[in-house]
Amino acid sequence: MINYWLLSNRYVVSGLLLLVPIIVLFGWGFQLSFLVQIHQNFAPMQISTAITFLLLGSSLLSLDFRRLAIIFIGGGCLVSIVSLLDSAGILPGYASIFSQNNPFVISESPIPGLMSTLTSINFILILTSLLIKVCTKKTSLLYVSFFMLLIVLTLSFLSLIGYLMSIEVLKGWSLVSKMSVMTSILFFLSSFHLFIEHDLNKLTNKFLYPYGLPSIVFVSSMTLLVIVWYNAHVQQEILIKDRVEKDVQFINAFLLTGVENLKNQVERNDSYKNNAAYLGEVFISDDEDSTRLKSEQDLMSAIHIKKCIWKHKFESPVRYKDIEFFVAENMLCIEDSKYHLVAFKLSEMLQLSMPAALYEQYFITIEDEQKDILFSSAPSSLTNNIKYRLSAIAFESDTQSFLITISPQKALLDLLSPNIFFSILLTGSLIVSLLTVSFYYWGKLKHSYINLAAALKQASDTEKKFTYFITNSNEPILILDKFGKIDFSNASAQLLWGYSETDLKRKHIADLFPDRHREKHLENIKKYLESPTIRQMTNSSPLIITTQTGEERSVQISLIPIIGGNSEIQIAMLLKDVSFEIEKQIRLEDESNNINLIYKILSLTSKAKTKSETIQICLDLICETYNFDYAQVYFHDEKRNILTTSPLSYITQDIDIDLFVKNAQKASFSKAEELPGKAWSSRKAVSATSSEDPLVASKLALFPELKLKIAACVPIFLESKIFSVFEFYSFTKEQNPDKLMNSLSMLSEQISNAVEKHISIEAIREEKERNRLLLESAEEGILGIDLSGQVNFINSKGKDILGFSEAELANQHSHHLFHHSHSDGSIYDLDECPIQKSIKLNQTIKVDKDTFWTKEGELVWVKYVVSPVISNNRIRGVVLMFNDISRLQESQEKVESYHNELLHLEDEIQSMNDFIETDFSEPVRGVENYSRFLSELANKDNNKILANYAENFLNLSKKLSKMRDGLQKYSKYNFKESSPTNINLSDVISAVISDIKQQYKNENIKFQTAKDLPMITADHTLIRYVFEELIKNSIKYNLSDSKQIKIDFVETPEAYEIKIEDNGVGIPAKYEKRLFRMFKGGFPNTGIAPGSGVSLAIIKRILIRHSASIEHENRVGAEGSVFTIKISKS
Known part of the structure; x- marks a missing residue:
């Protein structure tokens, strides 16, 4: 539908383009003054225009036949160029061919208007645009054609406005009015035709809508109208009344x-x-x-x-x-x-x-x-x-x-007035054009009218909005009168200068500039205020202003003329505070200047081997760059939380500051009373510019001959903690403190990175060395094996066990090298190898006993663990750790032999115990009974000698009976299976004392027991026997009327010590060696019946089984004994 509408419009417009110029030529041919101006001076332009329009219409009709269109276009261009040259006066003979002998000859006007020139220019633009359309389809060139047509529309509309408003400088003489109107209408038709010819999807849709093409044409024409009218108005001053x-x-x-x-x-x-x-x-x-x-x-x-x-x-x-x-x-x-x-x-x-x-x-x-x-x-x-x-x-x-x-400008004979027919035709064509353009965009057009109404409504509030804007603007704004005095200031301006509104209103703008900049800043403003044509002026270079506190700030200003309430021109001064941007720019410049220094630091420190060398390189470069005379490094002591000096220092100038250096090297800081301490506590770079500054006064007091220019300290960080502080002194060159601090702060980061890098490198180097030492000092052999089974590394122990050197193992398969056979010489299948299984299954495998083969082919029994090495969730190889258990194997065989012998011995002891209990006990009881019977007979016969023998024989039999009972008891407790449990010694000893008190209730016994005895792991029966026998012995071997027994407890890092102390007869020192032996009990001259000595032997044997020990000592300065039992904690 759209294409059909466009095509039909194209043919209609082309037909009109052919019809109108034919009418013009017909009027000239038959001298019809109501159609054309019959004047020899008008003939060239009118006829040329008509011919060109004929050619243009023909070319538009023949667009489907491209070559034919080009022929018509070429002819039109030729005629248009000749017309343009004629209007410029370059071809004076061209007009003579149209001369006629008409008595009514009217003189030329001194200023004939712009129509002739505009017509020729428009022709050339239209024909060029058409030629581009015919010859190319490139989008870029079509844009050129499009904007040519836009210019034609603008100039044509301008001529029509000149006719309707009788502005002769636009339309020419009054007698040219008809031709001007016809030409302008034809230009509209031809331009609109070519707009239709353009691709709607690429070009036309972007401009052919109510907001686009009509607005652009109207605004452009009005702009040209104002310019031409202004020039005519200036010339009007010289015209005759x-x-x-x-x-x-x-x-x-x-x-x-x-x-x-x-x-x-x-x-x-x-x-x-x-x-x-x-x-x-x-x-x-x-x-x-x-x-x-x-x-x-x-x-x-x-x-x-x-x-x-x-x-x-x-x-x-x-x-x-x-x-x-x-x-x-x-x-x-x-x-x-x-x-x-x-x-x-x-x-x-x-x-x-x-x-x-x-x-x-x-x-x-x-x-x-x-x-x-x-x-x-x-x-x-x-x-x-x-x-x-x-x-x-x-x-x-x-x-x-x-x-x-x-007359220089007015028409000679105002015989013709604007024709109503052409006015109606012009108005109608404009309306039709607008309706045609907006046909498919009615919604947008309606929306534009709504917006226009809203805009008109808002326009009534312009003054109120302007006042609100300047009052509440975030940017400072001043209103100046023509003398430069401040008439108004908003809140932002008052905040910028620090003055109240009243204080600012009394000031001249010159008072807000510092003295050294005032003359320069006022020069441009004065020229602007005194200019006869005041217009907006923007000063891109910053100006310096002074606030109430004396602070200087940088601002950019814009001066805009406005009309005040009394119709006087005032100046609105808009300011923008750019101090921060300038400071940022300075910082960027400083950073740029330090790039070379940073590059040197990074380049040289990358070759340093230690952190001390890194720090010394940094000191050298900084002192050389900034001409410092002395530099010192302080390190942070974390234990004492102070700064301590380092032997690292740097002196660049040949001046006498030896004492100063010695004094500085003795210093340490725990507070911020001096420069390094302040940099440490504040965690930022600090400076001092005077010898009287408290931060450096104490250090420089002894050296009045040294006049400080600047001193600076900058902290160096390591993992967000202060690692050290650099201190610099300059006695010969002054520097900008702020600029220097910015540079040093930036360098601090680079130095921190360099030091941290080398500390990390040293740590890695130390870690590698530590790992190497661990590998070399390990008691196990350690091998690294990759995924293909080849050996990567081996430690010294592994070399000793296998006999291979590292070079002999390199790139060799581990299984074929030392794990190829079983102990019996049979082949060890690769699939059964635990090392290969660990690689395939990504699992740790432990083998308690296997065989490796040395370089000499000897078998080695080993115990090993194979562990996979994982990196980034991928297995990279395995680590083999193995021990030579060949001697352990021999020892194990011996242990097994000893164990078998021990079992045999236990069987024999058990057989002997059974013999004692049965076969040996019966004769002992018989001997004891016969001895007692014989003693009774001797007493009856009063045979003293026989009675004495019988009594001795009876005592020997009783002793033999005790030895039998002791053997049975020793066998019982020594070979009893233990059942360790957690027991409380306080409960055990309390139970033992309770039983003993019942057994010896007629004795005067006093017990003193320590509290909170420990928990131990032991067999309850055996431990009870130990304490019961020791306490009974303390009572048995005590002749005192008041028997005292003290049980004490001492805990050491390794064991629990329980002491049992009594006030008995004690044990002579010469008998202590046999104290815990079997059948060595009883001591002469004690007045107490001797025992067998079996109980102490059993006690020692029980404690040994519990990883404990027992010792005896006599009380110092008194009778009695002290038995100390030590029970290990492990």
């Missing part, structure tokens, strides 16, 4: 059109009749002033005028001096009245303005000499007016001359 213009028009018509034509015009126009009578009376007046017409030619001219024109005489003739006065009053373009009658126009101009017969009849020939005299005697204003085609006609007689002028 209306009354003079009408009189002069009549004179020109009389001189240039002939007597008959003038007569006809006068008869039709009463105003011209009156003017003719007015001037004719002057020419033939008989008063004294008529003597001015002395020459015969002058008189004959005047008489001829009267004969041809005069119908009656005025009753009151006008004197010639009145005309002189009239001209002097109204000719504004001539400054000197004495030359009012000496104005002239050169003969060349006269000959071009009238027929030769008329020129010879009424004018004398002005010779070259006279022409030069007149030209040189004319004032400069008149000469300039001639240059602007302000023309005057003069003929001379002796010293008198008669003045005739030609």
